[in-house]
Amino acid sequence: MAESARRVRVRDLQEKKQRGERIAMLTVYDATMARLLDRAGIDAVLVGDSLGMVIEGHDSTLPVTLDAILHHTQAVTRGARHALVVADMPFLTYQLTATETLHNAGRLIQQGGAAAVKLEGGRAVADVVARLVDAGVPVMGHLGLLPQHVHQLSGYRMQAKTEFEAGQLIEDAKALEEAGAFSVVLESIPAEVAKTVTRELQIPTIGIGAGPFCDGQILVSYDAFGLNDESVPPFVRQYANLAELMVEAAKEYAQDVRCGRFPLLDRHARSSPGNGSGK
Numbered sequence: 341m342a343e344s345a346r347r348v349r350v351r352d353l354q355e356k357k358q359r360g361e362r363i364a365m366l367t368v369y370d371a372t373m374a375r376l377l378d379r380a381g382i383d384a385v386l387v388g389d390s391l392g393m394v395i396e397g398h399d400s401t402l403p404v405t406l407d408a409i410l411h412h413t414q415a416v417t418r419g420a421r422h423a424l425v426v427a428d429m430p431f432l433t434y435q436l437t438a439t440e441t442l443h444n445a446g447r448l449i450q451q452g453g454a455a456a457v458k459l460e461g462g463r464a465v466a467d468v469v470a471r472l473v474d475a476g477v478p479v480m481g482h483l484g485l486l487p488q489h490v491h492q493l494s495g496y497r498m499q500a501k502t503e504f505e506a507g508q509l510i511e512d513a514k515a516l517e518e519a520g521a522f523s524v525v526l527e528s529i530p531a532e533v534a535k536t537v538t539r540e541l542q543i544p545t546i547g548i549g550a551g552p553f554c555d556g557q558i559l560v561s562y563d564a565f566g567l568n569d570e571s572v573p574p575f576v577r578q579y580a581n582l583a584e585l586m587v588e589a590a591k592e593y594a595q596d597v598r599c600g601r602f603p604l605l606d607r608h609a610r611s612s613p614g615n616g617s618g619k
């Protein structure tokens with residue numbers, strides 16, 4: 341069976357690390373883009389709480405609710421047939437009682453259709469990770485710049501810059517692996533620290549702003565495709581400028597409507613009724 345024809349599993353990512361193959365991951369928030377990323381053969385997608393910024397227009401991930409992540413996860417899992425779908429656990433939805441945390445993660449798996457959840461933190465959440473994994477919920481960790489800790493960190497800045505902080509991060513990464521996490525995101529840390537973590541762990545590391553030595557990379561799709569052209573982090577490479585294309589297309593459409601070039605009578609007569617989205 342061709343690789344793109346079957347669903348990527350947690351174990352596939354681990355085997356990729358063992359074979360030295362890099363993992364390509366992107367964030368996604370809707371069914372249409374999930375289908376397109378499947379066509380591109382992206383290995384895994386994250387329904388990130390970055391949706392608070394790029395979809396909901398907030399200036400941080402903190403206002404994102406579990407219901408919002410669930411809603412977008414349901415859309416993504418309707419579209420993605422190939423990629424492993426990971427759903428982010430929003431701010432303060434996993435630091436609760438064990439029962440509440442399991443209930444929240446369970447909703448993303450049972451109702452959302454995600455194959456795994458992601459949560460932020462190291463040793464502080466290792467017991468949470470272990471409980472979820474024991475209950476059958478695969479967990480992706482997230483270390484380095486933790487956007488849900490933006491107030492505590494006093495902004496979005498590179499982490500683990502001192503030897504002490506780097507040592508702490510390596511301990512956190514080991515604790516996550518020990519607790520059963522299947523992978524860990526490393527965000528905004530020096531490349532050499534990411535290299536050490538990647539070497540020390542058996543599970544794959546997924547970098548964002550963490551240099552080239554991780555086992556895989558993730559970007560916020562709206563940044564990578566140039567849909568979000570406001571406050572893009574400096575480490576992002578823009579693979580397209582969809583914002584510009586959309587603005588130009590919308591201008592052309594508006595001009596056509598205003599001067600009567602769209603719709604044309606002959607096409608209208610031939611087209612079947614519907615809303616234009618294939619329904």
Ligand code: KIV
Nearest residue numbers: 367388389390525558
């Ligand atoms: O929410 C998100 O998009 C993320 C990625 C930046 C890793 O956590």
